[in-house]
Amino acid sequence: MNKSKKLSLLLVSFLCLGFILLLNSCAQMASPPGGKKDTLAPVLLQSNPTLKSKNFKGKKLDLSFNEYVDIKNVNQELLVTPGIGFYETKIYPKGLSIILDSALNDNTTYTFNFRNSISDISERNVAKNIKLVFSTGNIIDSLSIEGNVKNLFTNKKLENILVAVYPYSDTLKIDKQKPYYFTKTDTSGNYQLENLKAGKYYMAAFADVNNNLLLNANKEAHDFQKEAFIDLKEHLKSKDFILSNQNLDSLKIIKTTTTAKSVLYEFNRGIQEAKVEQKQSNAEKIVYQIEQNKQLRIFRGTTNKNDTLFIKLNTTDSLNRLKEFSVKIKYRELNKKEKLTRKPFNLSVYPKFGARFSPLDSIQLDFEKPVASWNIKKIYYKIDSLKRISIDEKNIKFNSYSNQLIISKKDLPKEKVNLIFEKDAFVSIEQDSTDYVEYPIEREELENFGLISGKINSTKKDQQYVVQLIKGQEQEIAYSQIVKENFTFNYIEPNIYTIRVIEDLNKDGKWTPGNFQTKKVAERMFFYPMPLKLKANFELTDLVIQGE
Known part of the structure; x- marks a missing residue:
């Protein structure tokens, strides 16, 4: 093909491409340039x-x-x-x-x-x-149900939550049956179900994550009515729901990690307590601790690495349910290139460095692993280079796992001091030891704190409540107390707080989720209607929180 023919073909190709682009631009529908902006929705x-x-x-x-x-x-x-x-x-x-x-x-x-x-x-x-x-018949059904959906823990309104209505029956299972009527909440957490037929119904609300219209109670936040049914004969207003995660799965060990130093069991849900029993009667005491809420670590200690241990784990999960596990442990042997090394035994002190130290504060030490031994002579208060004050051993208390220590506020001097932990003051179960730590303690002047007090207004007699002060945007529980009606928080650090109240029906001092299968609803929470800004040397009193 000669050069002129090649140029002709190239020119034709460009013209065709331009024609196609022109047609495409003409086919696109768009508002003409200039003129008044269209703000009207389609009719x-x-x-x-x-x-x-x-x-x-x-x-x-x-x-x-x-x-x-x-x-x-x-x-x-x-x-x-x-x-x-x-x-x-x-x-x-x-x-x-x-x-x-x-x-x-x-x-x-x-x-x-x-x-x-x-x-x-x-x-x-x-x-x-x-x-x-x-x-499809001679009648347009005209009844309606409306209400609001919120988050139980934050009191925030929830968008795009499925509100479901089921024809009532004794055998209804909302995790197996799709609703007859349903809708979703708007940006304000409101919903409205219209054109309903009169009859008996059951209602629930849940975050339908997979859009299958079936409740997955262990993965989707939900709430449900505690009444057996609704006899709908007229318009129903203010049928509200308060959603929370209510995982009811039984406790299981989902992962086991074995090293030369320890065995770590990971569970599918939180555990609040564990007791380890060894089946061999002449064996040494087993040392263990709970980690990150869902893990249990058992330390080798001085046990011979070739020994096989037969152990019984008695656990209490986050719903106060007891479960026993029988396990056997054989610690992993070191590879030839591996070497067990000692490292510093770290601890954390609370209140944290620089935090306000109130008259109600004790000192809490958290260790990364259990303490095997400690030396009281290496723990003391230092006022200056010459003056020291010994700590009374009666005012020191370890927890059951030996990884947390409390120095009672009764023991703390009133003057400005430094709490000293000398090197090797604490030795871990793995024979690592702590470094030198100097912790300054200076009690804050009383006028730098505030006070919050009030009462819970409820028709229920002899009801127990857990009152919590939630700090800032982090939703951190800063202060908590168990009361019957009146509450008072003294020596509160200035900040912005939300007051949250748990209706502690089973009187266990914490929130308990519900069970949709038995129609037992989660323990409700109530909030003071607005955040509170507490300033130093300021008192917020006579606050009233409306319960049920």
């Missing part, structure tokens, strides 16, 4: 069936709008109640059609709520409240 001009029509027997629904529309995520946004099974969606420039896979039920009112799936094509103005309500 539904006509539909088949028409709104609130009766005796509809068709299998195809049509909607037409007054302008070009953009239709997205119909399968996620469209809520159809009662459920209709499978359907096909066809989208047109100014509307859409829904073709049903099967015939609708007789004498039933249906609602097709398109939520946020339809907008105009130019400015993406969303068409709000596009609903198609019709009946």
